[in-house]
Amino acid sequence: xxxxxxxxxxxxxxxxxxxxxxxxxxxxxxxxxxxxxxxxxxxxxxxxxxxxxxxxxxxxxxxxxxxxxxxxxxxxxxxxxxxxxxxxxxxxxxxxxxxxxxxxxxxxxxxxxxxxxxxxxxxxxxxxxxxxxxxxxxxxxxxxxxxxxxxxxxxxxxxxxxxxxxxxxxxxxxxxxxxxxxxxxxxxxxxxxxxxxxxxxxxxxxxxxxxxxxxxxxxxxxxxxxxxxxxxxxxxxxxxxxxxxxxxxxxxxxxxxxxxxxxxxxxxxxxxxxxxxxxxxxxxxxxxxxxxxxxxxxxxxxxxxxxxxxxxxxxxxxxxxxxxxxxxxxxxxxxxxxxxxxxxxxxxxxxxxxxxxxxxxxxxxxxxxxxxxxxxxxxxxxxxxxxxxxxxxxxxxxxxxxxxxxxxxxxxxxxxxxxxxxxxxxxxxxxxxxxxxxxxxxxxxxxxxxxxxxxxxxxxxxxxxxxxxxxxxxxxxxxxxxxxxxxxxxxxxxxxxxxxxxxxxxxxxxxxxxxxxxxxxxxxxxxxxxxxxxxxxxxxxxxxxxxxxxxxxxxxxxxxxxxxxxxxxxxxxxxxxx
Amino acid sequence: xxxxxxxxxxxxxxxxxxxxxxxxxxxxxxxxxxxxxxxxxxxxxxxxxxxxxxxxxxxxxxxxxxxxxxxxxxxxxxxxxxxxxxxxxxxxx
Numbered sequence: 001x002x003x004x005x006x007x008x009x010x011x012x013x014x015x016x017x018x019x020x021x022x023x024x025x026x027x028x029x030x031x032x033x034x035x036x037x038x039x040x041x042x043x044x045x046x047x048x049x050x051x052x053x054x055x056x057x058x059x060x061x062x063x064x065x066x067x068x069x070x071x072x073x074x075x076x077x078x079x080x081x082x083x084x085x086x087x088x089x090x091x092x093x094x095x096x097x098x099x100x101x102x103x104x105x106x107x108x109x110x111x112x113x114x115x116x117x118x119x120x121x122x123x124x125x126x127x128x129x130x131x132x133x134x135x136x137x138x139x140x141x142x143x144x145x146x147x148x149x150x151x152x153x154x155x156x157x158x159x160x161x162x163x164x165x166x167x168x169x170x171x172x173x174x175x176x177x178x179x180x181x182x183x184x185x186x187x188x189x190x191x192x193x194x195x196x197x198x199x200x201x202x203x204x205x206x207x208x209x210x211x212x213x214x215x216x217x218x219x220x221x222x223x224x225x226x227x228x229x230x231x232x233x234x235x236x237x238x239x240x241x242x243x244x245x246x247x248x249x250x251x252x253x254x255x256x257x258x259x260x261x262x263x264x265x266x267x268x269x270x271x272x273x274x275x276x277x278x279x280x281x282x283x284x285x286x287x288x289x290x291x292x293x294x295x296x297x298x299x300x301x302x303x304x305x306x307x308x309x310x311x312x313x314x315x316x317x318x319x320x321x322x323x324x325x326x327x328x329x330x331x332x333x334x335x336x337x338x339x340x341x342x343x344x345x346x347x348x349x350x351x352x353x354x355x356x357x358x359x360x361x362x363x364x365x366x367x368x369x370x371x372x373x374x375x376x377x378x379x380x381x382x383x384x385x386x387x388x389x390x391x392x393x394x395x396x397x398x399x400x401x402x403x404x405x406x407x408x409x410x411x412x413x414x415x416x417x418x419x420x421x422x423x424x425x426x427x428x429x430x431x432x433x434x435x436x437x438x439x440x441x442x443x444x445x446x447x448x449x450x451x452x453x454x455x456x457x458x459x460x461x462x463x464x465x466x467x468x469x470x471x472x473x474x475x476x477x478x479x480x481x482x483x484x485x486x487x488x489x490x491x492x493x494x495x496x497x498x499x500x501x502x503x504x505x506x507x508x509x510x511x512x513x514x515x516x517x518x519x520x521x522x523x524x525x526x527x528x529x530x531x532x533x534x535x536x537x538x539x540x541x542x543x544x545x546x547x548x549x550x551x552x553x554x555x556x557x558x559x560x561x562x563x564x565x566x567x568x569x570x571x572x573x574x575x576x577x578x
Numbered sequence: 579x580x581x582x583x584x585x586x587x588x589x590x591x592x593x594x595x596x597x598x599x600x601x602x603x604x605x606x607x608x609x610x611x612x613x614x615x616x617x618x619x620x621x622x623x624x625x626x627x628x629x630x631x632x633x634x635x636x637x638x639x640x641x642x643x644x645x646x647x648x649x650x651x652x653x654x655x656x657x658x659x660x661x662x663x664x665x666x667x668x669x670x671x
């Protein structure tokens with residue numbers, strides 16, 4: 001089975017090659033079901049529980065700062081499970097009836113786990129694994145089985161069926177090249193652990209992984225989710241080479257992630273994050289975002305029977321903004337309708353949702369929906385709030401939106417509500433009419449933010465959800481770049497700042513083009529931040545401008561990509577960002 | 579001896595497991611009174627509010643209604659503390 005490729009799910013980026021080593025936390029089995037004297041069994045159980053409690057306490061104390069909050073919560077809950085009076089009463093009863101401590105304990109644990117598995121909410125079902133995990137901890141003590149085989153000295157690719165929270169907390173990261181699991185998904189403990197430690201991981205690889213023998217050489221590609229079992233010499237060399245590039249890029253990006261993105265000649269570009277949840281907001285701060293350039297608010301509205309009221313929205317915005325430490329935040333008002341319908345705002349069927357009633361077109365039909373959202377955003381009192389309207393096509397629309405906004409603001413002011421100190425109003429530019437007419441829009445806004453995904457699909461008349469034509473909607477296309485330049489020129493002439501918040505902003509290859517076109521702010525998925533910052537640091541502003549000028553005179557997106565690739569200064573590992 | 583009873587709605591996002599369940603049980607355990615909790619939404623029998631596994635098996639999700647009953651020397655304080663914990667969304671949001 002040389003070079004056999006096994007598909008799995010990518011769980012943590014990066015690539016590694018190494019010998020397979022099976023992690024067996026060796027599920028403990030109970031053999032002796034009948035106990036000795038109940039007095040003896042009770043004492044054995046008490047001691048095993050006390051030792052397990054001390055183990056968990058030590059683990060919590062030692063790893064408090066290393067663990068993700070959700071993992072810490074699991075250990076703390078497990079600590080309480082050890083002393084659960086209902087469980088203990090049930091176990092005592094079995095011991096009294098003649099069972100061994102281990103048989104009584106296992107039976108009690110399995111009964112609770114079965115009850116949890118029977119609950120409808122998958123989140124509760126998943127907690128059964130935590131109960132079994134703490135049960136195993138006590139059983140190991142009772143039976144004198146050590147927790148886990150020691151990892152070999154030489155780093156290995158760790159294979160496992162799946163990993164429990166206890167397993168993941170005890171693996172020594174210096175000896176683990178990569179992780180691959182038979183079961184599990186992208187949110188399993190193995191995946192969370194691997195991402196936190198920055199080691200490549202593939203999960204859910206299935207039974208094909210189960211047959212891999214100890215010591216077999218494996219390639220684990222955490223970007224694609226592919227495993228290669230017993231790679232050929234060429235495959236192994238290729239993977240090693242990619243690993244070196246990845247390691248160099250990671251070292252360079254990680255060291256300077258928190259530093260601003262400045263070109264070699266000192267031009268600074270603001271780097272912000274696109275955020276749609278509290279998780280994202282935390283990741284953005286950790287990965288070096290200077291602000292949030294796009295806070296999506298759809299998550300508040302989707303999958304529910306009624307619209308969220310003002311108080312609920314206020315509470316959610318406050319929690320989210322609280323994680324951002326005063327950094328500027330662009331909040332986009334609801335961008336739903338069309339392809340993202342809301343059950344409480346029925347729309348007649350639309351043959352062409354992307355060209356139909358969506359975003360502010362929906363808000364114009366239901367102004368109260370927008371009014372409530374604006375009130376909640378302003379009432380946060382967060383210092384640097386920027387409100388942004390999506391899908392503006394005409395000047396008349398932005399005038400109407402501005403009017404509605406002023407009405408809401410004045411209403412709150414009259415009521416004595418404390419408003420954000422540094423408040424700005426902006427619009428997305430994703431419809432070509434807004435890009436072409438940007439100078440006519442400029443008097444009505446403080447900033448423009450270009451949504452390149454939609455701008456590309458509208459400029460090239462290619463539905464990006466239709467696989468037959470999606471490839472045409474390429475934001476690298478010179479037509480899209482020219483539209484971006486028009487917005488930057490009109491914005492700057494009127495003293496407005498211009499950002500890009502589409503996927504193009506998160507492409508390292510696009511960074512010099514956007515900087516060269518004069519874009520002031522790039523907003524992207526948090527994970528893209530280190531690489532984009534590193535890309536910007538390779539160029540001077542003069543070089544980027546000349547590159548952008550050349551790109552604007554090309555014929556196709558692929559020609560633009562080739563141009564940037566050919567012109568990019570080579571990276572020497574270790575010198576990047578220096 | 580009287581008995582204290584109250585009905586509350588769970589408003590925190592994740593429901594009664596992990597950290598909220600731990601906080602709930604630790605709070606109940608501070609009092610000498612017997613405290614039970616049952617889910618009106620799921621129609622469960624009352625369980626010991628000081629036992630984390632029993633509390634988790636209520637499967638109490640966001641929006642579920644819980645009935646708390648306390649009986650003992652500090653029953654009013656126990657009910658007040660648990661009600662406040664739930665209404666503060668366990669300080670999580």
